[in-house]
Amino acid sequence: MSVETENQTRLYGVCDYYDAESLLTADERRVLGRLRAFLDEKARPLLADYWERGEFPYELAGPLIGLDLMEPAELTGAPGAAQTPARGIYQGFRIFELARTDASLATFYTAQAGLFRTAIRVGASAEQQAQWMPKVIDFSLKGVFSLTEPESGSDIAGGLSTTARREGDTWILDGAKRWIGGAATADVLAVFARDVADGQVKAFLVEREAPGVTLEKIHGKTALRMMQNAHITLDGVRVPESMRLHNVNSFxxxxxxxxxxxxxxxxxxxxxxxxxxxxxxxxxxxxxxxxxxxxxxxxxxxxxxxxxxxxxxxxxxxxxxxxxxxxxxxxxxxxxxxxxxxxxxxxxxxxxxxxxxxxxxxxxxxxxxxxxxxxxxxxxxxxxxxxxxxxxxxxxxxxxxxxx
Missing domain, CATH: 1.20.140.10 (Butyryl-CoA Dehydrogenase, subunit A, domain 3)
Structure with missing residues (x-):
């Protein structure tokens, strides 16, 4: 079989010269092919216009979520049955497929499937995970990872200045976050703040529309123009203890x-x-x-x-x-x-x-x-x-x- 003929039967063809795709199962390739068709037919024709305008094509969000890509039923088993999580190699190629079409689309999807999901998977208690993770997977609870601050990026470990002060079963957050992609359409913000009592970093799920939360779109970007990045101000935002990620107790x-x-x-x-x-x-x-x-x-x-x-x-x-x-x-x-x-x-x-x-x-x-x-x-x-x-x-x- 010639290289040209072989490439016609593969998703990634010449850009995957050593055929890493062969590590995928037939079902995984089928799901990725479904994503490929959507990106080629629905997304690609819109990208140049939205990129130039600096706006995100939100009409793609619902159909993209509807493709059931995070934990596809054909890879994990029927709902209600014993389920096996989608393999890491599939998840990697899912990101690869999105990014080879557009970086903002990849960033938008991984904000939920990677950043926010990891915050819940690593930071939430078992009880919290049982409550939230199914909603994260089906996007009925949309969230973003809010760590970077206006004055602290690479030095965030020591420079994190957003504060959290506990009063009974309520925490009060003050500070600011910056470059938070997807915040404008999230239900909750996973906010990291320093506990004034012990100086340690804690994490909280903050409702985007909670009193004291202000979001401002960052304008004038020359990269990821479609991705809507926000500057977030937190002014006396009150968060119940139940919305603190209980497994995050230090940096x-x-x-x-x-x-x-x-x-x-x-x-x-x-x-x-x-x-x-x-x-x-x-x-x-x-x-x-x-x-x-x-x-x-x-x-x-x-x-x-x-x-x-x-x-x-x-x-x-x-x-x-x-x-x-x-x-x-x-x-x-x-x-x-x-x-x-x-x-x-x-x-x-x-x-x-x-x-x-x-x-x-x-x-x-x-x-x-x-x-x-x-x-x-x-x-x-x-x-x-x-x-x-x-x-x-x-x-x-x-x-x-x-x-x-």
């Missing part, structure tokens, strides 16, 4: 969440690189210059080869990381390495894609410009290159280079 518990979630961002970075590579490949096989197909030139082919190498290496990293996590192996340095390296390769890949598409690479028509701009946001969030490098360096040397 160590928050770090456990971040360690689990960083792999999701590595999958997003890999998907963006794949999307940019595919867009560039489409362009150079259709565009003609000097009487020849653009893809026939040596320098273009060299750039295509480098892009494919980056995507293949990134897929290898995230697949292996996901396999390790499926065995229960969660190490800070593992997820940090994957996020750091896939983001580096993503950044190079989108730049190379922009180069081979030439002047048209700065227009939204070819998709390349959107990937090129959005990559900058992904490069920085969930741990900058430098922070992840220091996490890895600490593991290698036994010495922490972090400063206070």
């Amino acid at each position: 160590r518990d928050v770090a456990a969440m971040l360690k689990a979630m960083r792999s999701d961002v590595a999958w997003i970075a890999t998907g963006i690189a794949a999307g940019a590579f595919e867009a560039a490949l489409r362009y150079v096989t259709q565009r003609r210059q000097f009487g020849r197909q653009l893809g026939s030139f040596q320098l273009v082919q060299e750039k295509l080869a480098r892009m494919l190498g980056n995507v293949t290496a990134s897929l290898s990293l995230v697949v292996r990381l996901t396999e390790q996590q499926a065995k229960g192996i969660y190490r800070d340095q593992d997820s940090a390495l994957a996020k750091m390296q896939t983001s580096l390769m993503m950044r190079e890949t989108v730049a190379l894609a922009r180069e081979v598409v030439g002047g048209n690479g700065i227009t939204l028509e070819t998709d390349v410009a959107r990937f090129h701009a959005d990559a900058e946001a992904v490069y920085s969030y969930e741990g900058t290159h430098e922070i992840n490098a220091l996490i890895i360096g600490r593991a290698l040397t036994g010495e922490s280079a972090f400063t206070r």
Whole structure:
């Protein structure tokens, strides 16, 4: 079977050169194919217009949720029966599929399926999980992860300044959060605050419309323009003890969440690189210059080869990381390495894609410009290159280079 014929029978074809897709079951491929059809037919035609306007295509949200992607029945068993959670490799490829279409769509979905779900899975007590997790999975309880602050991003562990003060069975929160994607349509905000009594970080589910909560859309972004990021102000917000995540009692518990979630961002970075590579490949096989197909030139082919190498290496990293996590192996340095390296390769890949598409690479028509701009946001969030490098360096040397 030729490469061309083989690629027609696979979801990911040439961008998955070493066929990581073969690790998926037939049912998992079927669910991902359902997502692919939706993205190609319903989402892709809308993206350039919404990206340019800096608005999110909310008409896609309901149908996307309706695809039953988080814990699909065909992968987990019939409702009411003994159910098996969807495998990590499926969840990774779900993120990859979204990101190779659009980074904002991937960020929107993983805000619920990754960030908020992890906050509940790691931070909630068993009783709280029993109450909330089914609603998280079916999106009847929509939430966002509200950790970053206006003055604290990379130094949030020591710099978190939002406070929580307990009065009887009520907590009073004061402070601000920033860059919180999806907050405007969430039911609750998972807010992290420092307990004034013991100085430790706690977490709370705050109703978005609670008295004292103010949301402001962040304007003027040049990346993730469709994703609606919010600046959140908390002024004397009252939260009952029952809405505190009972298993979050220090920043160590928050770090456990971040360690689990960083792999999701590595999958997003890999998907963006794949999307940019595919867009560039489409362009150079259709565009003609000097009487020849653009893809026939040596320098273009060299750039295509480098892009494919980056995507293949990134897929290898995230697949292996996901396999390790499926065995229960969660190490800070593992997820940090994957996020750091896939983001580096993503950044190079989108730049190379922009180069081979030439002047048209700065227009939204070819998709390349959107990937090129959005990559900058992904490069920085969930741990900058430098922070992840220091996490890895600490593991290698036994010495922490972090400063206070």
